Amino acid sequence: NAGVTQTPKFQVLKTGQSMTLQCAQDMNHEYMSWYRQDPGMGLRLIHYSVGAGITDQGEVPNGYNVSRSTTEDFPLRLLSAAPSQTSVYFCASSYSSGGLGTGPYGYTFGSGTRLTVV
Amino acid sequence: AQTVTQSQPEMSVQEAETVTLSCTYDTSESDYYLFWYKQPPSRQMILVIRQEAYKQQNATENRFSVNFQKAAKSFSLKISDSQLGDAAMYFCAYRANDMRFGAGTRLTVKP
Numbered sequence: 001n002a003g004v005t006q007t008p009k010f011q012v013l014k015t016g017q018s019m020t021l022q023c024a025q026d027m028n029h030e031y032m033s034w035y036r037q038d039p040g041m042g043l044r045l046i047h048y049s050v051g052a053g054i055t056d057q058g059e060v061p062n063g064y065n066v067s068r069s070t071t072e073d074f075p076l077r078l079l080s081a082a083p084s085q086t087s088v089y090f091c092a093s094s095y096s097s098g099g100l101g102t103g104p105y106g107y108t109f110g111s112g113t114r115l116t117v118v
Numbered sequence: 119a120q121t122v123t124q125s126q127p128e129m130s131v132q133e134a135e136t137v138t139l140s141c142t143y144d145t146s147e148s149d150y151y152l153f154w155y156k157q158p159p160s161r162q163m164i165l166v167i168r169q170e171a172y173k174q175q176n177a178t179e180n181r182f183s184v185n186f187q188k189a190a191k192s193f194s195l196k197i198s199d200s201q202l203g204d205a206a207m208y209f210c211a212y213r214a215n216d217m218r219f220g221a222g223t224r225l226t227v228k229p
Contacts, residue, residue, distance in 0.1 A: 033216065040127070042209055042219040058216060090163065092217075106153060107217060109163035 002026050006091050006110035013081040013117045021076040021113050023091030029108070031094045032074040036060065036087040037112075043090060049074055081117045089113045122212050124220035131200045132228050138185075139195045139223050141210030150214040152186065152193045157207040157222075166208070169193065202227050 007022045025032065033048035035058075045058030049068040063085060065077040074093075078085060092107035121144045131137035143152070154166040169177045169186050177184050181201075185194045197204055205227045210220040 035219075040221055042122075042124075042221040045216055045218065048216050059218075088161065092163075106151075106165050106168055107163070112161045 004091055004093055004108050004110040006089075006113055009111065009113060011113060011115050013078070013115065015081060015083060015117060017081050018077070018079050019081065021078075021089055021091075021115075023074045023076065023110060024072050025074075025091075025093040025108070026072065027093065027108065028071060029093035029095055030071070032068065033058070033092050033107075034064070034066065034074070034076045035090045035092065036085075037090060038087050046076065046089075078115075083117045085115065086117045087115060089115060122210055122218050122220040124210055124223050126223045127221070128224045128226070130226045130228060131197070131204075133200055133202060135200055136196060136198045137200055137225065139197075139208050139210075139225070141193045141195070141220055143191050143193065143210075143212045145191070145212065145214065147214040150212060152184075153211040153213070153217075154182070154184070154193075154195045155209045155211060155219075156204075157209065158205075163209075167195065197225075200227050202229060 004025045030051045034046040035043040037043050044060045046064050047066040049055045052068050052071050055066050068074050090112050091110040094107050123142045150171045152169045156164045156166050167177050167179045167182050169184050176186050181198045183196045207222045207224050209222045212218050
């Protein structure tokens, strides 16, 4: 059971380049999300999805796009990378976010992607 | 919007001693979950302990326990008998729908 798989683990981009961070989970989790981690700021929510075909913005969505065509995959796209997007990115998944009694809502995290934009 | 505040950027504890990490949160929800995550240098996020807001009893996991004060919106983590392997960043997190994190506390354990 692989859990949450993120690729790549490291990436260096030039300003203006585009790329996609991949995230896949094999636990049949409905809920998936992307966070960025910056020193002194903890993890900030970029985008999330409560199921296939449904996505929504988090705290810091600007400069990022997402889609959720399958339950398993939730890619994060940077259309035109900027130095301000240099960060560590985490994908996470869990069972349904709504309604008590359906689970403890703890996330399973991927191992992270360290992205540097120069 | 929910916010999570960790007021201690860094903490230090002697091996075998006890340390408490603080966390407060702001919410208008009555039902939610609270978590503490550990992030060692490997960068992996590891769930340490969780607390359901509707439960009055404080959660305990071996050497880790919480002091959950719902009215005060406080959720502190106590680590007993600290070990060198406890050294890490610790994040407090709140979840009603999506999950929000505090800025983290870096814990150093001195031998």
